[in-house]
Amino acid sequence: MSDKKQQPIVEVKNLTKKFNGLIAVDNISFEINKGDFFAFLGPNGAGKTTTIRMLTTLLEPTEGQILVNGFDPLSQQDEVRKSFGIVFQDSSLDEELTAYENMEFHGVLYKIPKETRRKRIQGLLEIVDLWNRKDNLVKIYSGGMRRRLEIARGLLHHPKIFFLDEPTLGLDPQTRHKIWAHIHQLNKKYQTTIFFTTHYMEEAEKMAKTIAIIDHGRIIAQGKTKDLKEQTKTKTLEAAYLALTGKTIREENATSQDRMRQRMKMFRGRQR
Amino acid sequence: MIDVIYIMWLRQIKRYWRSKSRIIGSIGQPLLFLVALGFGLGPMFEKAGGGNYINFLTPGVISQAILFMAVFSGIELIWDRQFGFLKATLVAPVSRLEIVLGRVIGGATIAAFQGLIVLFLTLLVGFRPQNLTAFPLAVWLMFLIALLYSALGTAIASLMKDFHGFQLIMNFLVAPTFFLSGAIFPLNNAPRLIQTISYINPLTYGVDGLRQVLAGITYFGLTIDILVLSIVGTVLLIIGSYLFSKIEA
Numbered sequence: 345m346s347d348k349k350q351q352p353i354v355e356v357k358n359l360t361k362k363f364n365g366l367i368a369v370d371n372i373s374f375e376i377n378k379g380d381f382f383a384f385l386g387p388n389g390a391g392k393t394t395t396i397r398m399l400t401t402l403l404e405p406t407e408g409q410i411l412v413n414g415f416d417p418l419s420q421q422d423e424v425r426k427s428f429g430i431v432f433q434d435s436s437l438d439e440e441l442t443a444y445e446n447m448e449f450h451g452v453l454y455k456i457p458k459e460t461r462r463k464r465i466q467g468l469l470e471i472v473d474l475w476n477r478k479d480n481l482v483k484i485y486s487g488g489m490r491r492r493l494e495i496a497r498g499l500l501h502h503p504k505i506f507f508l509d510e511p512t513l514g515l516d517p518q519t520r521h522k523i524w525a526h527i528h529q530l531n532k533k534y535q536t537t538i539f540f541t542t543h544y545m546e547e548a549e550k551m552a553k554t555i556a557i558i559d560h561g562r563i564i565a566q567g568k569t570k571d572l573k574e575q576t577k578t579k580t581l582e583a584a585y586l587a588l589t590g591k592t593i594r595e596e597n598a599t600s601q602d603r604m605r606q607r608m609k610m611f612r613g614r615q616r
Numbered sequence: 617m618i619d620v621i622y623i624m625w626l627r628q629i630k631r632y633w634r635s636k637s638r639i640i641g642s643i644g645q646p647l648l649f650l651v652a653l654g655f656g657l658g659p660m661f662e663k664a665g666g667g668n669y670i671n672f673l674t675p676g677v678i679s680q681a682i683l684f685m686a687v688f689s690g691i692e693l694i695w696d697r698q699f700g701f702l703k704a705t706l707v708a709p710v711s712r713l714e715i716v717l718g719r720v721i722g723g724a725t726i727a728a729f730q731g732l733i734v735l736f737l738t739l740l741v742g743f744r745p746q747n748l749t750a751f752p753l754a755v756w757l758m759f760l761i762a763l764l765y766s767a768l769g770t771a772i773a774s775l776m777k778d779f780h781g782f783q784l785i786m787n788f789l790v791a792p793t794f795f796l797s798g799a800i801f802p803l804n805n806a807p808r809l810i811q812t813i814s815y816i817n818p819l820t821y822g823v824d825g826l827r828q829v830l831a832g833i834t835y836f837g838l839t840i841d842i843l844v845l846s847i848v849g850t851v852l853l854i855i856g857s858y859l860f861s862k863i864e865a
Contacts (some may be wrong), residue, residue, distance in 0.1 A: 389746035400707050403864060425709040436700035440631045451625040481634075497704075 352411075352535050353378045353505055354399065359408035368394045370561035376554070379535040381451070381528075383542065383552035385585060387594045391561040392435060392541045396507055399539075400430055402445075413504050426454070429498035435490050439483035443474055443493050446482060447500060447553040454501040461500075468496040472526065476501050486521035495526060499536075506530070508540040512547065520544075524551055545582035557580075557587045624718020625725065628689065630807045635860045639730070642685055646677040646734045650741055653800060658731065671807035672833060674735075674743040676799025679761060679819060682731040685789050686762045689723030690769015690856075694776055697863070714859040716770060720853060723766035724759060730843035731758040733786040735830075742832045749843045760842070764849035767856040774859035803835055818848045 354376040361369040370392040376382045386392050387504040399410060401417045402426055410417050415429035437446050444465065451461040470474040472492035482490065491511060498506060508527070512520040528551065530536045542548055548555060549569055557565045557572070565572055565588050569581055576587040619772065626689045632638070650673060658669035666672065696702040705715055745751075772785060796810060797819035803811055825841030828834035834841075 395828055402703065415851060422709040430707060430709075432700055432703055435698045436702075436704040438627065438631075438701050439699075440634055441627065445627075445630070449623055449627060450708070451706070452619050453705065453710050455619070455709075 350460065351378055352376060353380075353413055354539065355409070355411040356395075356399075357409045358400065358479055359395070359410060360398070360406045361391075361398060361403065362406045369398070369405075369562050372558065372561070372563045374556050374563060374566060376505075376537060378537055378538060379531070381531050381538045381551055381553040383540055383548040383555045384553060384558065385545075385548055387589055389594050390558045390589075393509060396430075396509055396539075396541070398430060400507060401425055417570065427500065427503060428505045429501065429503035430507040431491070431494045431498050431509065431511050433513070435489060435494065435496075437482045437494060440481065442479050442481055442587060443469065443485070444478040446493065447497055450497045450500050456501060458579035464500055467494075468499055472496045488515050489525075491515060491519070491523060492526075495523065499530070502534075503536065505539060507536040508538065509540055510543065512542065512544065520547070527551075544586055545580070549581035557588055564588055617714055618837060620714040621718040621721065623717060625722040628722025628726060632689075632729075632861075639733070641731060642681065642688075643737065645684070646681040647737060647741075649680065649800075650674065650677045650738060654741065662776065667833075670738075670742050671744065671831040672802070672827070673800060675736045675830050676797070676823050677738070678731045678734050678758065679823045679826060679847065680794045681734040682727045682758055682761050682822075683765050683790060683794055683819060685730040686723055686727035687769040687772075687785070689721070689726055690771075691764050691773045691776075691785070692723075693719065693770055693773035693860075694779060697773075702712045702863075706863075712863075713857055716857045716860040720766045720770055720856065723769065724762035725755065726768060726823045727762035728755070728759040731762070731834060754826060757822065757825045757829060757842070757845070760845040760849060761819070761826075761831075762819055764845060764852055765862065767852040769850060771852060771859050772854035774856065774863055782858055793817055793819050797822075797823050798835065818824035818844065821845055 350373040354374075356375070357373050359369055359372050360367070372395070384392055386396070394403065398405050399412055399417065401421050404418065407455075412424045415423040415427065416425045416582065424542075438449070447465040447469065451465065456464065466475060469478055470493060474493055474496065475487060477485075477489070482493065485493065495508075495511070506527075509556060511527070512523055514522070524547065527538060529554070533537050540551075552569065554568055555566070556563050565575065565584075567575075572581065572584045572588075573579065576584040578584040580588055627758045629676070654670045654673050658673075661667075661669040661672070693702070706712075735754070739745075745754075770810060772789075776782075796813045797817050798806075798814055799819070803814055803820070806814070819842040821841040824835050825838055825845065829839070836844075
């Protein structure tokens with residue numbers, strides 16, 4: 345039994361991704377055990393999102409092996425896709441649909457039978473306190489409501505592992521607290537493995553059981569929070585993090601997507 | 617498979633139906649063409665022995681409404697891509713073919729419906745269809761045109777990363793497609809160059825087919841029209857599906 349518990353649900357071996365010769369992820373290896381609460385930390389442009397994209401079948405690795413829930417994202421795409429749920433860094437909801445319709449759409453894509461789908465949607469929307477707003481178009485939702493809806497949507501097909509890419513970015517402390525409470529509950533009650541990234545070190549320190557820090561595409565430290573603090577002789581995770589990654593601010597060239605995002609933010613701001 | 621295509625289709629329909637400004641906005645241009653050209657050039661056209669110009673022009677402006685709406689709903693893919701919705705569908709355990717088919721058919725349905733609205737409005741302006749029994753055939757032709765251009769829009773959108781190229785496509789592809797399709801003038805007496813371009817323009821066959829069905833005027837004959845639309849549409853659908861399957865989100 346104890347042997348089974350230690351079975352890794354994510355195995356990454358010598359993973360590398362190059363974009364036109366530029367190395368985004370450089371020969372990284374790590375394992376995440378079933379039921380773990382795993383934080384993947386690193387400065388902007390360190391390779392966090394690229395790694396998540398490879399784990400979630402959105403991007404092919406240049407080199408290396410990945411197993412998610414025992415399946416290979418290259419040859420067993422659909423099995424991998426059924427195994428995980430994801431909350432992306434940016435909203436991926438359809439704003440012109442209602443919350444319920446967004447859930448329904450997701451449920452059909454994951455081939456959840458109609459009756460089960462209906463029950464689960466209600467259950468999840470109640471958990472994230474959106475059931476009484478289910479028929480509102482998502483475009484009138486606030487940032488926090490959208491994030492809660494995305495979390496509910498990501499859980500609809502009962503994934504074994506849940507990826508959250510900066511799930512609390514730009515949210516107020518109340519909403520952040522609430523979101524982490526949901527996720528914690530999920531991990532505790534259903535042993536869902538959590539894989540998250542964040543720039544808020546106090547969140548990582550409070551929530552994560554294990555941590556990996558990635559910088560310039562390489563994993564530079566890995567272990568429990570306690571180990572990282574001991575290793576760097578620091579008192580908080582934030583201090584340990586800064587000791588490991590340095591204090592230089594990272595500049596990233598904006599992609600066309602970033603520019604579009606920026607424009608959209610300005611556009612939305614003007615509407616309000 | 618059919619569930620996924622259906623839900624993709626339904627999403628497009630709901631989005632369309634909820635944006636009334638888009639529906640009204642895209643009716644404006646074809647009607648403007650019909651009124652300005654129809655009443656402006658009509659008397660000259662008739663004096664030159666071309667017959668009733670409104671009857672000649674109506675299938676053309678219907679095609680224009682379909683063309684714009686179909687290309688636009690295909691291009692909307694860029695929007696989904698920029699704002700993340702596409703990513704959510706791409707990590708779901710469904711094939712890209714199902715996604716693209718749902719999208720293209722959804723876009724085509726909207727565009728054909730838009731054509732239908734324009735057809736009804738032209739009746740108010742004075743268009744009189746040749747006979748009403750041809751109506752189902754007209755709807756089928758509209759859907760064929762819509763399918764072809766929805767697939768083309770999707771194919772183009774699969775190659776584009778953002779909206780920078782959008783204006784380029786509207787000005788250098790969509791507008792010439794309309795103006796050089798025989799929609800506003802007969803091809804019989806057109807200069808050789810214009811004729812040649814029209815022959816390789818699929819919309820020409822769409823306009824000609826609709827004109828045969830609605831106004832009883834044809835240049836190629838209905839069989840050739842339907843054949844060309846079906847073949848080009850299928851080829852574009854295959855190309856579009858292939859390009860879509862290569863998208864990296």
